[in-house]
Amino acid sequence: MLAAAHAIDLHLLRRDRQTDQDRPLLMAQTDTREPRHHTAAHWLDALDARLQPARVRVARCLPERLRQTLVDRNRRLLVEPDETQARLTQLRGETREPVGTLALDTEERLPEALTDHRRRTTLRLPETTILRRELSLPAQVRPRLSEVLHHELDRLSPFPADQLFYDARLLPTAKRAARIRVELALCPRAPLEDWLARLARAGATVERIDWAGAWRGANLLPPRRRPRRRPPRLGIDGWLVLLALALLIAALASPLWQRHAHLARLEQALGAARAQALETDRVRQALEQARQGSLVALEQRRLQPRALELLGALSTRLADDTWVQSLEFDGRQVELTGESASATALIALLEGAPGISSVRFRSPVVQIDRNGKERFNLVFQLETAEPRP
DSSP: OGGGHHHHHHHHHHHTTSOTTSSOOOOOTTOOSOOOOOOHHHHHHHHHHHHHHHHHHHHHHSOHHHHHHHHHHTOEEEEEEETTEEEEEEEETTEEEEEEEEETTOOOOOOGGGGGGTTOEEEEEOGGGOEEEEEEEEGGGGGGHHHHHHHHHHHHSSSOGGGEEEEEEEOOOOTTOSEEEEEEEEEESHHHHHHHHHHHHHTOOEEEEEETTOOTTOOOSOGGGSOOOOOOOOOHHHHHHHHHHHHHHHHHHHHHHHHHHHHHHHHHHHHHHHHHHHHHHHHHHHHHHHHHHHHHHHHHHHHSOOHHHHHHHHHHHSOTTEEEEEEEEOSSEEEEEEEESOTTHHHHHHHTSTTEEEEEESSOOEEOTTTOOEEEEEEEEEOOOOOOO
């Protein structure tokens, strides 16, 4: 009965000469058949398939006794049908234990040792009974891929969708690609219905139909026909285990939390100290600038001669017949304008004074007719005193 799938394969190989890209996808809006939606069981199966490798790696790290306990509580029954007879294999972790056979045309029940597999039974078909195809579909159908495949099964196989069991998966595709790649697996429904009814009478409810070499998480059984998974009941031992795990997590997290809190306090104190140090440095720089400014002012005041001292020196050196009408002093150079009975004698008088040098007339001497004196305009350099050690 399962060999009828070969007819599907030959028929589809003839029809595959036309590419799927050249034929548009037509979704029958009037089709009243129920499309295949993603139910909670579908998502649970997908999550279970993704977590299976992680569970295996974690189980290898557990103690032997605990690992055996988990393995015993997660036993599975594998049914491999072949025409009218099926091989029964018990799966315990990574070990396989043959437990007998089951005939299709009898009413015998499962052995007593397998009564706990009522909701963990897998029906595994031969690979030759499965037709697998790779499709190229527009990327716009990704959110409604199940509905599109349901409506397109009439075109992809010689049988209508209600006479097939099928499953599909997305193949790796470049991001933002215009088309997606989908792998479709299907098989006739009629022979499988016989085996599903036979296993139900024997006391085993099938939760998965796959095939030899199937991809991880493949399940040909429609989601609405999969048994609902009930949350496991936790006894006293289970609650004690959860409490122990919670205490262990708290014990491991407490030092980390304390260290994090201590680091936060240290960072806060460090930030306050850094701000105080910056403020101290700013005040120190302001004081240093003020000190440098006062030193420069004191140094200039000490080096530059005072105007009173200059006037005193000129009053002593100049004769009584000399009048100074204007005196300009810019710190280093002094300019005198006035009248004297002998203007040329002023140069010798001033050069003899300490701190005065480079005495010269700025303009020619002019003779005044009314009083016989000479008008002069001379300049000289006033040397600053050397700083005292």
